[in-house]
Amino acid sequence: xxxxxxxxxxxxxxxxxxxxxxxxxxxxxxxxxxxxxxxxxxxxxxxxxxxxxxxxxxxxxxxxxxxxxxxxxxxxxxxxxxxxxxxxxxxxxxxxxxxxxxxxxxxxxxxxxxxxxxxxxxxxxxxxxxxxxxxxxxxxxxxxxxxxxxxxxxxxxxxxxxxxxxxxxxxxxxxxxxxxxxxxxxxxxxxxxxxxxxxxxxxxxxxxxxxxxxxxxxxxxxxxxxxxxxxxxxxxxxxxxxxxxxxxxxxxxxxxxxxxxxxxxxxxxxxxxxxxxxxxxxxxxxxxxxxxxxxxxxxxxxxxxxxxxxxxxxxxxxxxxxxxxxx
Numbered sequence: 224x225x226x227x228x229x230x231x232x233x234x235x236x237x238x239x240x241x242x243x244x245x246x247x248x249x250x251x252x253x254x255x256x257x258x259x260x261x262x263x264x265x266x267x268x269x270x271x272x273x274x275x276x277x278x279x280x281x282x283x284x285x286x287x288x289x290x291x292x293x294x295x296x297x298x299x300x301x302x303x304x305x306x307x308x309x310x311x312x313x314x315x316x317x318x319x320x321x322x323x324x325x326x327x328x329x330x331x332x333x334x335x336x337x338x339x340x341x342x343x344x345x346x347x348x349x350x351x352x353x354x355x356x357x358x359x360x361x362x363x364x365x366x367x368x369x370x371x372x373x374x375x376x377x378x379x380x381x382x383x384x385x386x387x388x389x390x391x392x393x394x395x396x397x398x399x400x401x402x403x404x405x406x407x408x409x410x411x412x413x414x415x416x417x418x419x420x421x422x423x424x425x426x427x428x429x430x431x432x433x434x435x436x437x438x439x440x441x442x443x444x445x446x447x448x449x450x451x452x453x454x455x456x457x458x459x460x461x462x463x464x465x466x467x468x469x470x471x472x473x474x475x476x477x478x479x480x481x482x483x484x485x486x487x488x489x490x491x492x493x494x495x496x497x498x499x500x501x502x503x504x505x506x507x508x509x510x511x512x513x514x515x516x517x518x519x520x521x522x523x524x525x526x527x528x529x530x531x532x533x534x535x536x537x538x539x540x541x542x543x544x545x546x547x548x549x550x
Contacts, residue, residue, distance in 0.1 A: 224290055224313075224528040226269045232256060233274035235295045239518035246526045246535075262286045272521055273301065275484075275505075281306040291528060293521040296508055297321055297375075298455055299542055300428045308543045315524050315540040319374050320517035321508035326378035328507050329423055329453045332477025333383065336421075336449050337362045341501045363387035368419030370435070371426035371454070372397040372407060379423060380407050391415055394426075416443040421451065428455035438463035447474040453507045456481040461490050468499050477501045 228249045231240065240250050248270075256264065258280065265271065265287040272293045273279060279292055279302040287310075292302055294316040307314045335341055339357035346353045367383050369376045369392035380390045384406055392407040392415070399409035415422070422444070426432045436450065437460040450473060452459050461482055467473035476499065481491050484505055495502040508517065526535040541547060 224530075226290060226525055226529050228268050229270035229272060229525065230264065230268040231272045232261065232277040233272075233295070235272065235274065235521070236515045236518035238515055239272065239295065239522045242519060242522040243525060246529070246532055248525065248529075258283065265289065270525055272525075275301055277301065279303060279307075284310055284312065287312075291315065291525060293317075293525060293540075295320070295517040295521045297325075298427055300455065304542055308546055311546050311549060313528065313546050314542040315521070315538060316542060317517040317520035317524075318540050320520045321510075321513040322374040322378055324510040324513035325375045325425075325453050325507040326382065327510075328479060328503070329375070329379050329425075329451055329477075330382050332451045332453070332479070332501055332503075333362065333367070333421055333423070333449075334386075335501050336451075336475040336477055342498060362421075364389065365420040366391060366418050368392065368415040368422040369407065370394075370412070370415070370422065370424045372402055373425060375453075376423075376425040377405050377407075379425070380405055388421075391419065412440075413443070416440055417445060419448060420445065421449045423451040424454050424458050426454055426458060428457050433457050434460040434463075436460065436464070438466065441467040441472055444472065446472055449473070449475040449477070451477040453477075453479040456484065461488075461494055465490060465494050465497065468494075468497055473499075475499045475501075479503045479507050480505055 226248055229243055231250060231252045234254055243250050261283055265283055270291045271289055272295060274295050281303045284303055284306045289312045291313040292307055297316055297318055299314060299316050302314055304314050338359040343357040365388055367388045367390050369380055369390060372392050372394035384390055390407045391410050392402055393410060393412050402409040435458050441463055464476060478500060486492055494500055523535045524538045524540055526532050527538050
């Protein structure tokens with residue numbers, strides 16, 4: 224594939240730009256373009272690199288002559304993959320680049336919820352000594368339900384097992400035997416909900432996973448269950464989660480992602496401000512290490528597609544391999 228000129232539309236680590244230029248690919252960095260500006264610019268490029276801010280819509284794709292769109296990160300819900308596939312444009316991401324960072328934030332939220340770290344710290348900073356109000360519980364021997372057993376889900380399982388948690392999980396493309404290799408007991412979702420003390424989701428936002436955890440599911444859960452989402456907003460029904468927190472059916476939530484980002488809906492702000500919620504502003508991949516890793520991985524895949532450098536041959540993040548097969 225001939226890739227001569229690439230537009231980087233969202234801020235990525237300089238390592239991405241440097242690697243592309245070292246491999247004779249021209250790069251322009253133009254951030255915060257409006258949809259209209261992007262449509263005007265895009266016909267000049269063979270490749271486009273984005274993070275989560277730029278929305279690569281059907282209109283943008285149809286205006287382009289792109290050969291490849293790269294997402295420096297895991298999710299591609301800001302890219303119209305169907306439109307790109309119809310136009311024979313390769314779409315790829317960096318599925319392993321932020322796995323450790325997202326995993327570590329997930330584990331942090333679990334332990335913070337268990338010991339009331341955030342409200343306890345806020346109370347003390349406000350000049351109060353409310354020890355008795357913030358009594359927590361151990362996570363030792365508690366059951367952690369992991370929905371999605373890809374890279375991040377597996378890393379979470381390994382780390383929380385070290386804390387003594389019992390891990391059960393589900394993934395439609397992972398077998399029970401594969402799950403057992405990292406000490407996760409494979410169960411169907413309807414078997415996980417009633418036994419899990421904590422539930423964490425690590426799946427993409429697609430039609431099948433939107434509102435995966437809704438009022439019906441929360442009603443099946445153990446009373447006092449705690450929910451963690453460092454994946455994508457929309458996987459958990461925000462209205463249903465708020466009601467479950469109010470009723471006590473859910474006794475805590477750790478949220479890093481929301482249906483609108485930045486949040487705009489009243490229900491989202493109610494969740495964020497709820498006393499039983501630990502909320503962070505989409506920090507899952509916000510580490511120095513992850514940002515360098517995804518920047519390097521996306522550029523390496525671009526170079527691999529050109530087949531001009533034998534040091535780079537892997538394109539593990541391709542979302543629509545049928546396009547590559549055609550080419």
